[in-house]
Amino acid sequence: MTASSTSTPSGATRPRISNRIGSIAESATLAVDAKAKALKAAGRPVIGFGAGEPDFPTPSYIVEAAVAACSDTANHRYTPAGGLPALKEAIAAKTKRDTGYEVTPAQVLVTNGGKQAVYEAFATLLDPGDEVILPAPYWTTYPESIRLAGGVPVEVLADETQDYLVTLEQLEAARTERTKVLLFCSPSNPTGAVYPREQVEAIGRWAVEHDLWVVTDEIYEHLTYDGVEAVSMPVAVPELADRCVVLNGVAKTYAMTGWRVGWLIGPQDVVKAATNLQSHATSNVANVSQRAAIAALTGDLSAVDEMKAAFDRRRRKIVEMLSAIDGVVCPDPKGAFYAYPSVKGLLGKTYDGVTPTTSAELAELILDKAEVAVVPGEAFGSPGYIRLSYALGDDDLVEGITRLQKLFA
Structure with missing residues (x-):
């Protein structure tokens, strides 16, 4: 018997760590x-x-809002698992302001950072064996979250000769009858690649044509250069909105990596299901962090x-x-x-x-x-x-x- 296994009454051995968790890097x-x-x-x-993570401090007006929130006893208690109503309203308003995507607070789930939003999106959408097309190079958390949710990542590599942008032909070649979701990230971690509008539109229309979901990560939306625009896929392809989940957060834009506030935007039934999951996993995000996020999203972008x-x-x-x-x-x-x-x-x-x-x-x-x-x-x-x-x-x-x-x- 090894240190990583334990014996059963019958004398057989079983792993001490589940295969599901033990396989995560x-x-x-x-x-x-x-x-x-x-x-x-x-x-x-x-x-x-x-x-x-940005090497800048969190802007002072955000920190001051958090300090004030510490003294408010309302923040010392449980609050709704899906997020403070004021923050959900601020996220909806910010989304319309910054990308043109109009959503209601009922379509928003506030999460403990972007990583929880990623996992909960896949956990809500995937059944065991469902395939997710995953353009590579990809952020390290994506494939692990897919596997944790029982899904199968199908990698599609775009190298430097194509500016790290996957083509429609590559996506179609990777699609099977088991494909349910496309993961899309622009601007990209790790490459910094940004998809042009025409390519975003083409990929979105392809997803609609094949009845696929799109999980799109927009956390770097404000960090583009040389006049390049970060285009939100459900804005470019409105008919995709009912099968699209948008991920975002305050970490990168406002230098708030340690505050742990992200969010998930999607159809109400998806958001309700993900909120149910979060109610059992972590409950609400820390209220002081949520109050700080409200200050961030309602302030200016200077x-x-x-x-x-x-x-x-x-x-x-x-x-x-x-x-x-x-x-x-x-x-x-x-x-x-x-x-x-x-x-x-x-x-x-x-x-x-x-x-x-x-x-x-x-x-x-x-x-x-x-x-x-x-x-x-x-x-x-x-x-x-x-x-x-x-x-x-x-x-x-x-x-x-x-x-x-x-x-x-």
């Missing part, structure tokens, strides 16, 4: 960030490009514009510096705050006595020799790449990429 991005922080705490001058200007500056710098490394191909990201270069040209070569053959091995080499933390493409379903978040200080960004230039010179 930890978040690669959080793991890289934790390792970088641990090394820094141990005195090593590690520069981390792993975490997908703080967001300041962050976006800094991200844009860093975006141009990191692409310029990465592209100067022989063997690295770095497409210009049009959204979010990530660069996703191909590093295939670096593999199989020897650097400081080490010959990496995979991007995972290359990431280990970079951390060990250059003391720079990056996330390998294996975490995103596309080996041969690395993801670097440029949501860090300008000086650290330049120093970190300079170290890579020296390592691979």
